[in-house]
Amino acid sequence: MKLGLLVSLSATPTIEEKLKALADMGFSSCQITCWDMSLYTDEMAVRVKNALAENGVEISTLWCGWSGRKKWNFYDGQLTLGLVPEAYRALRIEELKRGSDFAQRIGATQIATHAGFLPENPYSYAYHGVIAALREVAEYAKANGQYFLLETGQETPTTLLRAIEDIGTDNLGINLDPANFILYGKANPVDALDTLGGYVRDVHGKDGLYPTNGRDLGRETPLGEGKVNIPLLIKRLKECGYDGPITIEREISGARQIADIKAGKALLERYI
Numbered sequence: 297m298k299l300g301l302l303v304s305l306s307a308t309p310t311i312e313e314k315l316k317a318l319a320d321m322g323f324s325s326c327q328i329t330c331w332d333m334s335l336y337t338d339e340m341a342v343r344v345k346n347a348l349a350e351n352g353v354e355i356s357t358l359w360c361g362w363s364g365r366k367k368w369n370f371y372d373g374q375l376t377l378g379l380v381p382e383a384y385r386a387l388r389i390e391e392l393k394r395g396s397d398f399a400q401r402i403g404a405t406q407i408a409t410h411a412g413f414l415p416e417n418p419y420s421y422a423y424h425g426v427i428a429a430l431r432e433v434a435e436y437a438k439a440n441g442q443y444f445l446l447e448t449g450q451e452t453p454t455t456l457l458r459a460i461e462d463i464g465t466d467n468l469g470i471n472l473d474p475a476n477f478i479l480y481g482k483a484n485p486v487d488a489l490d491t492l493g494g495y496v497r498d499v500h501g502k503d504g505l506y507p508t509n510g511r512d513l514g515r516e517t518p519l520g521e522g523k524v525n526i527p528l529l530i531k532r533l534k535e536c537g538y539d540g541p542i543t544i545e546r547e548i549s550g551a552r553q554i555a556d557i558k559a560g561k562a563l564l565e566r567y568i
Contacts, residue, residue, distance in 0.1 A: 297530075297568045299561055300325030300356060300543035302500070305335050305344070312347045319351035321558065325541040326353055327408075327498065331361035336394050341401035348402070356541050357406040357445060357471065357498045360395030362388040369512050370480075377450065378412020379429040380422065392433045400440045406497060407437055408445035408471040416455050418462070427462050434465040445469045445497055449476025453483050453491040460495060469497035473545070474524045475504035479514040486528050493536035501544040501564055516547050519560035527567045542568070 301323045303314040311328075318326055328344065330336070348355060364384040365376045379385050392409060399407050411430060415423040430446075437444040444467055446456060460468050470492055474485030489496070503522030505514045520526060530542075542564055546556045 297533075297539055298325050298541045299323055299501070299564055299568075300327060300541040301557065302327045302329060302359070302543050302545040304328070305330040305340070306332065307335075311340075311344055312350075315347040315351045315353055319353055322561065324353060325356055325543065327357045327359050327543045328355055328402075328404075329359035329361065330395065330398075331363075333363065333391050333394055336398040338401065341398060344402045355402065355404045356543065357408045358395060358399040358402070358404040359408045359447075359471070360392050360399075362391045362409070364388070370507075371511055373450070374413050378410045378426075379433075380412030380414065380426050382425065385425070385429050389429055389432055393436045396433075396437045396440050396442060399442060405441065406443045406445055406469070408447055408498065410447050410450060411459070412450060414451040414455050414459050416452065418458060427459060430459070431463045431465065434463055434468055438465055438467040443467045443469045443497055445471040447471040447476065447500075448473050448485075448488070448492070449480045449482065451482060453477075453488040457491055457495075468495065470495040471498045471500065472496045473500040473502055474529055475500070475502035475516060475522060478506055478523050479504045479516065481507045481514065486525055486532050489529075489532045489536055493532070493538075496533065496536060496538050496540075498540060499533065499538070499542045501542045501560055502546070518546070518556040519544070520563050526563060530564075530567045 301318045367376050434444040477483040477485040503519045503524045504516045507514045544560050546553050
């Protein structure tokens with residue numbers, strides 16, 4: 297396993313600055329996330345490829361965001377996140393396809409996203425609609441020679457496994473975010489590998505606490521300070537045959553973010 301860092305594609309700081317800082321901290325892998333589809337240009341693709349090469353960094357996955365309203369909680373999140381809301385679905389399908397095209401231009405063989413709060417009832421109208429939408433994106437990514445990864449968190453492991461089976465393409469995988477299972481109150485991430493371990497193709501290094509009310513997500517914490525059992529998680533990932541990167545994600549900014557990333561890197565190195 298190698299260690300990576302999640303960086304966002306934005307106008308400022310530039311991707312060149314972010315990848316240099318990443319390499320200076322001793323990382324050799326990254327996920328790049330993008331929520332601004334106007335950056336999916338040929339010029340930006342060249343800049344990303346050059347910056348990756350100049351800093352000796354590999355990209356494991358392009359994490360593709362989507363436009364429109366988004367609320368990361370248990371109420372409005374049901375109506376705004378991923379491909380579940382019909383009001384946003386058609387536009388977001390096209391945005392994920394654009395992400396797939398951009399990923400191909402920068403040499404990324406995997407794209408990932410949050411599908412939204414997948415319905416648990418496989419007989420519901422909503423379930424079949426979102427499965428068809430995800431299949432459309434998966435088939436598009438397959439034509440571009442890519443895996444399509446669904447990030448964990450907003451559904452139980454069984455619901456996510458059922459969705460993968462029902463989508464039915466052979467290029468599906470999981471971007472395992474162990475903290476999200478906890479933040480959304482859906483599972484213990486180590487136990488979830490009993491159900492999903494064979495589909496893990498990328499992993500976030502993130503930690504957090506369970507929700508304390510029925511409306512808001514739990515709180516993200518620095519690695520080692522939450523409920524993710526880091527040493528046991530790494531042990532189980534190895535038992536599942538996973539030897540890819542662990543990509544640190546710390547959803548704050550400023551000096552504290554850098555300090556937490558460095559501490560998290562040291563923690564993960566100890567157990568890898």
